[in-house]
Amino acid sequence: MIRRSSRFALSLWLVMALLFGVGLAAAAPQSKTEIIVSAAISLKDALDEVTNLWAAANPNVSIKTNYGASGTLQLQIEQGAPVDVFVSAAPKQIDALASKGLLLEGTRKDLLRNEIVLIVPQDSTLGITKFQDLLKPNVKKVALGEPVAVPAGKYAQEVLTHLGIYDQVNAKAVLAKDVRQVLTYVETGDVDAGIVYTTDALSSNKVKIVAEASADSHEPVIYPVAVIKMTKDPAAAKAFEDFLSGSQARAVFQKYGFTLANP
Secondary structure (H helix, E strand, O other), rough: OOHHHOOOOOHHHHHHHHHHHHHHHHHHHOOOOEEEEEHHHHHHHHHHHHHHHHHHHHEEEEEEEEEOOOHHHHHHHHHHOOEEEOOOOOOOHEEEEEEEOOOOOOOEEEEEEEOOOEEEOOOOOOOOHHHHHHHHHOOOOEEOOOOOHHHHHHHHHHHHOOOOOOHHHHHHHEEEOHHHHHHHHHHHOOOOEEEEEHHHOOOOOOOEEEEEEEEEHOOOOEEEEEEEEOOOOOHHHHHHHHOOOOOOHHHHHOOOEEEEEEO
């Protein structure tokens, strides 16, 4: 009788353990997904804040950001880099990926706009007040983004060409790998002036804006976004892209000086 009771108790314990284990498995949180976002480095400050907002609302989908010159990021994607979402500082790079069939159909959209400005160190005494002043003999070095890979450099080239001074200024050019390096060169006084986006200039108290490029002097500065076709999680990637266009993200982008492509 005792032996039979012991067997019953053991069987009951095993059943309870099995049920308890199944209950734990059902209650276990879903595995965390990571989305890789490649973005123009001019977006860094704003996008870092936006991803923090996303993380607070979406704990199961983390965002890993990869910043750089848009042309460099485009080449990385073409060479198979694992990227889920791409935000470029110009349509050219998105166009190139689209032509190769590397974008997820229906996900491309214009996200933000920016402006092109001429900056100098905060303590500059060279009297630079307009782009044409870059021709002055006392202006020795001008930082520009490398125009093939850096959209800000391409826009700068367009502005200077429109003004008829590109060749003369290019002779003084210190080419940078991205627009933030242009900003750094001006901040440190390694150059006398540089051409960057408004948002880059506003991010630093070591430089000042002395001139703004007219709208007719360059192509519109548009930041398009798209999901990459080879994304490992299309649903999560599209959800994050939608978040970038939402009210929370838009408020952050505007705080950093961007304007909305589709207000």
